[in-house]
Amino acid sequence: MLVYRPSGPRAWRLLLMILFVAAWKAGSGQVHYSVPEEAKHGTFVGRIAQDLGLELAELVPRLFRVASKGQGDLLEVNLQNGILFVNSRIDREELCGRSAECSIHLEVIVDRPLQVFHVEVEVKDINDNPPVFSVSVQKLSIPESRLLDSRFPLEGASDADVGENAVLTYRLSPNEFFILDIINKKDKGKFPVLVLGKMLDREENPQLQLLLTATDGGKPEYTGSVTLLILVLDANDNAPMCDRSVYEVKMYENSANQTLVIWLNASDADEGINKEMIYSFSALVPSSIRWKFLMNEKTGEIRVNDAIDFEESTTYEIHVDVTDKGNPPMVGHCTVVVEILDENDNSPEVVITSLALPVQEDAQVGTVIALIRVSDHDSGANGQVACSLTPHVPFKLVSTFKNYYSLVVDSALDRESVSDYTLVVTARDGGSPSLWATASVSVEVADVNDNAPAFAQPEYTVFVRENNPPGCHIFTVSARDADARENARVSYSLVERRVGERALSSYVSVHAESGKVYALQPLDHEELELLQFQVSARDAGVPPLGSNVTLQVFVLDENDNAPALLPLPGAGGGAGAVSELVWRSVGAGHVVAKVRAVDADSGYNAWLSYELQPAAGGARSPFRVALYTGEISTTRSLDEADSPRQRLLVLVKDHGEPALTATATVLLSLVESGQAPKASSRALAGAAGAEAALVDVNVYLIVAICAVSSLLVLTLLLYTALRCSAPPTGGACAPGKPTLVCSSAVGSWSYSQQRRQRVCSGEGAPKTDLMAFSPSVPPGSSSGDSGEQRDIFRNDCTLLTIQAQGVALYLVEIVLSWVGLIGQERLVQKKRLHHAERYC
Structure with a gap:
């Protein structure tokens, strides 16, 4: 049949004539025909002279002749009519084997002038070969202990034909023990497997004989058969089992001898000698494969033993038996399908032709810095080269022409992050497996001033x-x-x-x-x-x-400032001396005066302490000074033996290193109660003001107490009771001796710093910013208006003392801070202190 024949409209034939004339002048041409195999002698193939554009009359004068490449005289040309015909029997299987494509190549030569034409005649396959098994009887030894659904691979039949004529189907003769399963192996045909459908019993059926028939897909179809002789074995219960029934391995041609193809892994559930296994080629493996590969019977390694050539065979199918050493031995089966891959022989070449370096770190995206050319001496897919660049770099390759690339900036550069790049250009061909070549490009990044200190x-x-x-x-x-x-x-x-x-x-x-x-x-x-x-x-x-x-x-701060003494408001003397009148009737613990001092330093350097210097002559003074407040109080009741004029030296010292000091002189005049000066109208006014302030404080106190919850009141009362439950020490909480509580914020470290106010209790040694003064009137004394006024003031002081000893002052500060009246209470306390100091 003619595959390519000029036909169609006249214009198309004219175009073909022009093409044939051009082909004659070039001295070459090509025509395709097809013919079925086994065609009889004289079968028409094609009008070769006409298809090549030659005149019949020119064939003999121009010495028309046909030369075939190794196919002998299978085809011949009749020089009288220019027809190509079958000259002798054409057997496609003998000519091309199992190849899917089969053609006869002819060279047609004419002289005067010399012209050479190429003619390809495709030989079509016909179904002229039946399926054939390599043996007439296949023997299988199957122990009776094999489990249901156990699988036993069988040797398949082969068909010399190709295409549909070689597609085989299998059927098994009817029986009650086995069924036939077919496995398709990736365009390698079908693989028959026996599957155990019913348990075997050696005593009942020691031997089974089945018939396996293979049928091809031709028209008409052909069949072939093989006898399956199944020997039922007794004893050994478990056969070795490969982890896969079919192993598929790919390896390159020209692999060196002893190259490992695969390492089979089989296991046997038995123990002892029944678990020891021997690997071997199955009897179904032909000798040609046994020469190509070696099997290690102990380890299951299959290695190359001879040259592996892709052109000789593209696949090898190796059937392996794994036999244990039981009695009788049991055999496991697996198949190794080795696919041979074609080899790519030439690596690409990479040439860097020009560079523009170094590149500024502020270079724009798209700036070209190098030109690259690649090539490969292979052809087809093996010669098609693709270029790539080292990943994760701010550059890319841009194809500008076939096998030509530009290396350009792809993203912003930062010299401070990366100052230079070593780029690797990789050229990879399209072969399988592909080969590649690399070339390195060193790109230096030049600095610009883009970073501030x-x-x-x-x-x-x-x-x-x-x-x-x-x-x-x-x-x-x-x-x-x-x-x-x-x-x-x-x-x-x-x-x-x-x-x-x-x-x-x-x-x-x-x-x-x-x-x-x-x-x-x-x-x-x-x-x-x-x-x-x-x-x-x-x-x-x-x-x-x-x-x-x-x-x-x-x-x-450094301790570079000594303490500075402050004058006592309303007292005689200057900043370094204090004069006070003291009733001889006062008891122990009565505060008679207070030394005030400040320090310009801060911290420990401004933390002041007060010490009373020993009196001259070693006499023991009836007074003492509080360590941190500077309050001077009596240590005992005064008597007639005490000098009427007491001169006290108080040493004020800070806590710096080294400590700095100052000395204050306190002059105390001891007077009897009958010598008390008359209270002036100004003092009376001060007492009245204190009483009015006290009334205001009581009003605020009642309102505040009513505003809080009973739980808070009980808690504060309990806290106050615990504080006043200590044994009397002559301090603010001592019973029986009413004292006037007057506030002061002088003489402490916190005052010197002017940052916060500390308030301490009267327990133990005096460490408080609250000063207690007893009224300068002896008990029981009353004389006229002055005594009445003193009684009123004494009652006020007694009330203040009760409040100070109880909960009032603490509750007032807490509650009034909540209701926003704490500032007014501070003013009341200051007024009370002012009037009391003036009066006292």
Whole structure:
């Protein structure tokens, strides 16, 4: 049958004639025919002379002749009519074996002028071969203990035909024990497997004989058969089992001898000698495969033993028996299908023709930095080359022409992150397996000034002791610039500002290169506790970039200020001396005076303590001074033996290192009760004011107590009762001796700092900012209006004492702070103190 024949409209034939003329002038051409195999002698194949565009009359004069490539004289040409016909029997299986395509190539040669034509005649397959089994009887030894659904591979039949003529189907003769299963093996045909459908019994059926028939798919169909002789064995219960029934292995041709093809893995559930296995080729394996591969009977390794050639065979099917050493032995079966892969012989070549380096880190995306050319001497898929670049780099390859690429910038560059790249260009061909070649390109990134100097933290805290020497180094700032060379050279300077009335540069300076900060003059904590300023860092780039850092310099206190004495309001004497009148009738623990002092320092350096210096001559004084409040109180009741004028020296000392001191002189005049001065109208007015303030306080107290819950009241009362349950010590809570509670905020560390107020109880040694004064009127004394006024004031003081000993003062401060009246209560207390001090 003619595959390519000029036909169609006249224009198409004219075009074909032009093409044939061009082919004659070129001296070559090609025509395709097809003919079925086993065609009889003389079977028409095609009009070769006409199809090649030759005139019949020219065949003999131009010495028309046909030459075949190794196919002998299977085809011949009649020079009289130019017809190609079958000359002798054509057997496709003998000519091409199992190849899917089979053709006879002819060369047609004519002289004067010389022309050569190529003619390809395809030989079509016909169903002229029946399925054939390699043996007439296949023997299977199957123990009676094999479980149901056990599978036993059988040797399939082979058919010399191809295509549908070689598609085989199998059927098994009817029986009650076995059924036939077919496995398709990836275009390798069908694989028959016996499946045990019913348990075998050797005593009942020691031997079974079945018939396996194979039928091809031709028209008409052919069949072939083989006898299956099944010997039922007794004993050994478990046969070795491969982890897979079919192993598929791919390996390249030209693999060296002893190359491992596969390592089979079989297992046997038995124990002892029944578990020991021997690997061997099945009897179904032909000798040609046994020469190609070696089997290690102990390990199951299959290795290459001879040259493996893809052109000789593309697949090898190896049937393996795994036999245990039981008695009788049991056999497991598996199949290894080895697929041979064609080899790619030539690697691609990569040539880098030009470079534009280094590249600026601010280069635009798409900037070309190199040209690359690739090539491969192979052809087809093995010669098709694809280029790729090392992944995760800011560059890419852009194809500009066949096998030509440009290396361009793909994303933003940052020299500070990566200063240079080693790019690997990989050229890979389309072979299987593919081969590749690589070429390295070193790309350096040039720096631009795109990073400002950066400090490790936005601000620093520096502690410097006051009275430092001028020019001392107090701190070093350091900024890092991620750029390079001049762009990374950093200089430092102060951000000038005013500190009070003076410029910052009069206090501190910074070295431009090292970043060291110096104090230019001694710092005074009492004048300047915190010096906050900024230091600027700038690089030398163009344009320069900079950043600032904040320094907080805390000036730490030194004990450079001695305590300073304060005058007592309403008392005689100056800042260093205090004069007071004291009734001889007062009892022990009565506060008669208070020394007030402050310290310009802070912290422990301003924490003051008071000590009473021993009297001259070693006499024991009836007075004492509170360690931290400066209150002077009696240690016992005064008697006639005590000197009427007492001169006390109080040493005020701070807690600094070394401690600084000041001395206060307190002059006390001891008077009898009959010598009491008359209360002035001003004192009476003060007492009345105190009484009015007290009434206001009581009103607020009642309102506040009504506003809180009973639980809070009970809790506060319980707390007050516990505080006043201590044994009397002559302090504020001592029964029987009414005292006037007057507030004061002088003489403590917290007062010196002017930051918070501390209030201490009267338990133990006096450590409170509440001063207790007894009225300067002896008990039971009453004389006229003055005595009446003193009784009224004594009653007020008694009421205040009861409130101080109980819950009132604590409850007032807590509750009034809630209702917003704490400020007014503080004023009431201050007024009461003012009037009481004036009166007392």
